[in-house]
Amino acid sequence: MSESAIQIIAHGSRDATEARVAEWDADPMLEGVTYSILEEDEDRGIWRIDAFPTTADEVERLVTSLKGDAALTTTVEDLADADWLAMSLSGLPPVRAGRFFVYGAHDQGRVPLNTVNLKIDAGAAFGTGHHGTTVGCLIAFDELLKRERFERVLDVGAGTGVLAIAAAKTGSRVALGTDIDAPSVRIANENAALNQAKASFVHASGLNDQKVRGQGPYDLVFANILAPPLVALSQPIRTALLPGGVAILSGLLRTQERRVTAAYTSKGFRLERRIHRDAWSALVLRRGG
Missing domain, CATH: 3.30.70.120 (Alpha-Beta Plaits)
Incomplete structure (x- = not known):
């Protein structure tokens, strides 16, 4: 160190x-x-x-x-020595992404009445909802919800659990998140309880884990991670999805879109939408039959 x-x-x-x-x-x-x-x-x-x-x-x-x-x-x-996490979170404004409103404990009094409100305390996990990748995923999900519903949702690399919690609070019967980091799993489960959301999170190193396969196949898979693992997971994500199911992918830069998109279109996915936030991209892809 x-x-x-x-x-x-x-x-x-x-x-x-x-x-x-x-x-x-x-x-x-x-x-x-x-x-x-x-x-x-x-x-x-x-x-x-x-x-x-x-x-x-x-x-x-x-x-x-x-x-x-x-x-x-x-x-x-x-x-200098300081509680940088607490200091940075206290200065983060709430985020509006379509119907979703993501906020921390310091914004308890600023919560609208007509939104799906997600109270997220990051702790040591990634995903307060402020990062461009998370916002892109929520915007993509909001647009999809205007015309379809997703009974079974998987969030790969869930971090704080914000995406699976968003799914649970908009009617998904199964909202499962996975992470390879045990503290993140604990934090995500705490956030689910905080939001009174029927989302659950498990420690799993891959989509072939029985805890993941046992709840599938899924109608929608979130994967907000990084470009290289997104490419590596193209086939496992396809296998985890029902035909016609949707993958919302992020954690990639705009410059990495072509590489990630190519990996999925080669597996029979169709690109439906790109969402750009700052330098980041979120991709909406639908699995073919």
Whole structure:
């Protein structure tokens, strides 16, 4: 571990920042790094990366990658000891995504009456609902719900459980989430109880796990993870879905759309919609017969 918490910040064009994070996604030595990418100044076309390495090797690899690109300006800062998670959550505004309203405990008094309200406390898990990938998934789900219903829903890599909880609160009879991270499973189950939602979450390393197969096949599968595992899961997700079932995929950059889409269309899926939020993409694909 690094001796103190480190934050690496880079500024540059969209092309330059997206190229760097695409490089990181392809590097197995950086698979544990947390980062965000967003448009900081629309008028000037400035994008920003914030990366939070946890080891000296990750720091070195990230800095070398960023400083090797003359189009980026990079700074490295030490983070003082603090409860950064609590501080960041307290400053997050609620999010509206179609019929869904995602909020934290600090926004209890700002909840509308005419929305599907999802109270999500992140703890150590990903998915407060603020990230562009999660918002994209919720928007896609909201649009689908205007014309069809999904009895059995699976959320792969559920994190805080927000997507499976959204399914449970809009009528899905089965809303199952899986994660390879045991603390995330615990947090997701706590969030389901907090929302009085009939969603359940299990610790499972793949879609062939009996806990997953036993509830299927599914009408809809969420997978908000990363591009490489999305590609690797194209056949397992197809197997988990009923013919005509829908996959909502995210966790990928716009630059990775073609690769992920190709993996699924080769398995008989049809691309129905793309949703873009900042640099991120969500894909809606329907399985053929």
